[in-house]
Amino acid sequence: MTAVTTQNALATYVVRHADDNVVLGQRLAEYISRAPELEEDLAIGNLTLDHIGVADHLFTYAAKIDGCDLSGDDLVMFRSERDYTNLLLVEQRHDGFDDLIARQFLFDAYQLPFWEALSASNDETIAGIAQRAAKEARYHLRHSSMWMVRLGDGTPESHTRIQASIDRLWRFTSEMFETDALDREMVESGLGVDTSTLRETWESSVDAVLEEATLTRPQDSFQTSGGRSGMHTEYLGPMLAEMQWLQRSQPGMSW
Amino acid sequence: MDASTEFENGQAKFDAIIAADEKIEPRDWMPDGYRKTVIRQMAQHAHSEVIGMQPEANWILRAPTLLRKAILIAKVQDEAGHGLYLYSATETLGVSRDELVGLLHEGKQKYSSIFNYPALSWADMGAIGWLVDGAAIVNQIVLQGTSYGPYSRAMVKICKEESFHARQGYSIMMALAEGSDEQKAMCQDALNRWWWPALMMFGPHDSESAHTAESMAWKIKRKTNDELRQMFIDQTVPQAHYLGMTIPDPDLVFDEETGHWTIGEIDWDEFWATIKGDGRLNRERITHKVKAWDEGRWVRDAATAYAAKQKMKPDKSA
Amino acid sequence: MSYEVPVAPGDKPHEIQFGGGGEHGFPLWEVFVRAKRGLNHTHVGSLHAPDAETAIQNARDGYTRRAEGVSVWVVPSIEIVASDDAESMFEPFEHKPYRHPTFYEIPEEVGQL
Numbered sequence: 211m212t213a214v215t216t217q218n219a220l221a222t223y224v225v226r227h228a229d230d231n232v233v234l235g236q237r238l239a240e241y242i243s244r245a246p247e248l249e250e251d252l253a254i255g256n257l258t259l260d261h262i263g264v265a266d267h268l269f270t271y272a273a274k275i276d277g278c279d280l281s282g283d284d285l286v287m288f289r290s291e292r293d294y295t296n297l298l299l300v301e302q303r304h305d306g307f308d309d310l311i312a313r314q315f316l317f318d319a320y321q322l323p324f325w326e327a328l329s330a331s332n333d334e335t336i337a338g339i340a341q342r343a344a345k346e347a348r349y350h351l352r353h354s355s356m357w358m359v360r361l362g363d364g365t366p367e368s369h370t371r372i373q374a375s376i377d378r379l380w381r382f383t384s385e386m387f388e389t390d391a392l393d394r395e396m397v398e399s400g401l402g403v404d405t406s407t408l409r410e411t412w413e414s415s416v417d418a419v420l421e422e423a424t425l426t427r428p429q430d431s432f433q434t435s436g437g438r439s440g441m442h443t444e445y446l447g448p449m450l451a452e453m454q455w456l457q458r459s460q461p462g463m464s465w
Numbered sequence: 466m467d468a469s470t471e472f473e474n475g476q477a478k479f480d481a482i483i484a485a486d487e488k489i490e491p492r493d494w495m496p497d498g499y500r501k502t503v504i505r506q507m508a509q510h511a512h513s514e515v516i517g518m519q520p521e522a523n524w525i526l527r528a529p530t531l532l533r534k535a536i537l538i539a540k541v542q543d544e545a546g547h548g549l550y551l552y553s554a555t556e557t558l559g560v561s562r563d564e565l566v567g568l569l570h571e572g573k574q575k576y577s578s579i580f581n582y583p584a585l586s587w588a589d590m591g592a593i594g595w596l597v598d599g600a601a602i603v604n605q606i607v608l609q610g611t612s613y614g615p616y617s618r619a620m621v622k623i624c625k626e627e628s629f630h631a632r633q634g635y636s637i638m639m640a641l642a643e644g645s646d647e648q649k650a651m652c653q654d655a656l657n658r659w660w661w662p663a664l665m666m667f668g669p670h671d672s673e674s675a676h677t678a679e680s681m682a683w684k685i686k687r688k689t690n691d692e693l694r695q696m697f698i699d700q701t702v703p704q705a706h707y708l709g710m711t712i713p714d715p716d717l718v719f720d721e722e723t724g725h726w727t728i729g730e731i732d733w734d735e736f737w738a739t740i741k742g743d744g745r746l747n748r749e750r751i752t753h754k755v756k757a758w759d760e761g762r763w764v765r766d767a768a769t770a771y772a773a774k775q776k777m778k779p780d781k782s783a
Numbered sequence: 784m785s786y787e788v789p790v791a792p793g794d795k796p797h798e799i800q801f802g803g804g805g806e807h808g809f810p811l812w813e814v815f816v817r818a819k820r821g822l823n824h825t826h827v828g829s830l831h832a833p834d835a836e837t838a839i840q841n842a843r844d845g846y847t848r849r850a851e852g853v854s855v856w857v858v859p860s861i862e863i864v865a866s867d868d869a870e871s872m873f874e875p876f877e878h879k880p881y882r883h884p885t886f887y888e889i890p891e892e893v894g895q896l
């Protein structure tokens with residue numbers, strides 16, 4: 211199969227956000243059957259299904275508007291590392307429940323206002339997907355906030371661990387609010403969201419939860435980005451290799 | 466009332482409830498042996514559901530499409546739910562889930578040997594759903610009629626959820642059976658490897674099964690191992706043929722007289738070896754579980770500590 | 784039968800301790816689900832959770848995965864008070880047939896009653 215990319219600008223924009231969700235879903239899926247309690251395994255299953263589900267909808271729609279002869283799954287399975295455009299935050303590895311929750315929390319606090327804003331998209335399909343996703347994200351944020359507070363204000367060990375996870379992941383947070391030419395094009399045409407306007411909402415929900423959790427907002431101002439242009443960390447490649455292996459080993463088959 | 470009259474009254478009432486095909490409920494008097502058997506069976510059933518997440522979780526990350534991935538996640542998650550319902554039913558008899566999980570981790574309580582076989586290809590996701598869940602469903606449908614109320618109710622709930630498990634498995638097999646030669650070969654290979662272990666899920670022959678008679682009398686079990694196995698064989702052989710696959714049993718024949726399929730002899734040495742802990746993955750399955758449990762301790766401790774702190778706060782009315 | 788693990792010859796099933804063994808984890812909560820508006824909350828099972836807020840979320844994640852509910856209640860299991868002695872508490876009510884409409888024979892001509 212030749213290189214799989216989208217040509218249409220809207221499709222490319224949709225794929226970005228689909229990428230965020232498929233990569234996060236895949237990361238969450240790694241944790242299934244490994245949760246601290248049975249109930250939490252069920253909770254993580256639901257989170258995973260939501261992210262994979264919204265990714266599936268977005269990829270399918272992107273493939274449709276792009277008009278090329280691709281399916282949503284082709285976009286998932288036959289694009290390589292440099293063509294994936296997810297945020298760096300979602301591809302980071304988690305070594306345990308601390309990283310998992312910290313990442314969910316930082317991302318949920320962004321995704322909820324993002325979906326809410328995208329619900330007003332001129333594109334009916336996108337708006338519909340966003341409205342449903344916003345409801346899911348509201349619950350996700352509730353779940354991750356609940357754990358942030360318990361881990362932050364739990365034992366000295368849990369406090370240290372969750373603070374360390376927040377500190378470690380903090381450098382990937384500004385990227386969520388960066389915009390590029392494609393974002394601006396989508397905002398101008400009323401299809402997309404200016405994520406830079408979401409920062410305030412994000413900061414206030416993050417600050418409120420950190421405070422209740424007796425945690426400190428990291429002081430380190432170093433920030434890194436590049437995911438939207440395919441400049442990833444080294445964690446994405448191995449994940450894609452595993453995720454795409456079956457399709458790539460026998461391309462063109464039905465499963 | 467002295468102890469012996471209480472025992473006699475209790476026994477008489479218990480017998481009457483069983484005879485009337487009604488359910489025994491948690492606070493009822495019940496014979497010690499009944500309590501022990503029900504606890505043991507429910508706990509092992511619960512352990513099996515939870516350990517059973519592992520072979521399929523092994524393929525979630527490699528699922529070929531997002532839809533298949535979502536289906537598999539939902540299915541594995543359901544198994545966690547089944548574990549939850551069954552532990553919950555077991556706890557009605559005064560034993561805590563923590564104790565049961567501890568016994569599992571220490572190897573003092575077992576889970577179904579089927580999960581000690583490895584899932585080696587994508588087709589195994591088909592074979593497991595179709596054959597392993599299929600076998601479990603045959604058993605669980607009958608168990609809805611079990612005499613212990615909470616167990617029976619858990620089975621009703623589980624059966625409702627299970628129906629898609631076998632179907633999604635068969636649908637994977639159908640896609641492979643209609644696919645390339647390589648896919649067909651995967652499909653046949655998975656059937657070859659899962660067929661006999663699935664039949665072993667029903668346990669030893671009735672003649673070898675020490676507790677069957679007692680469990681049947683108490684109506685904990687409603688059909689014998691061999692009866693259930695035969696039901697499964699009869700429903701599954703035509704399904705394999707529909708796929709164009711061959712059942713890996715040269716002795717398999719259809720008995721026109723009885724209307725049943727008869728199979729060759731099961732490898733009972735392998736069966737008992739797996740139960741005794743010498744299955745392919747016995748150690749790995751428990752190690753995985755214990756590792757997750759140990760790694761989660763700090764999280765559970767944090768949540769417990771937080772809850773305790775909240776209780777201490779005077780202004781919290783909740 | 785499936786998921787029932789037979790006792791291998793020479794093996795003895797482990798005796799349950801009741802209250803012994805294992806670590807002491809989260810308390811047990813009973814879960815009640817309202818399937819849809821207009822219906823009562825019904826008991827569906829139990830779960831473990833460190834506190835009420837977590838228990839509510841766990842109930843949602845564990846017991847409503849197929850949209851089985853529009854509302855959940857959780858109650859600490861130790862707060863449930865159960866009746867005892869069914870014979871004296873409930874059997875007396877079985878012998879009052881006159882409380883049921885079928886006890887009375889009313890001629891058809893009387894119509895709806």
Ligand SMILES: [Fe+2]
Nearest residue numbers: 514543544547
């Ligand atoms: Fe199950």
Ligand SMILES: [Fe+2]
Nearest residue numbers: 544598627630
């Ligand atoms: Fe199942």
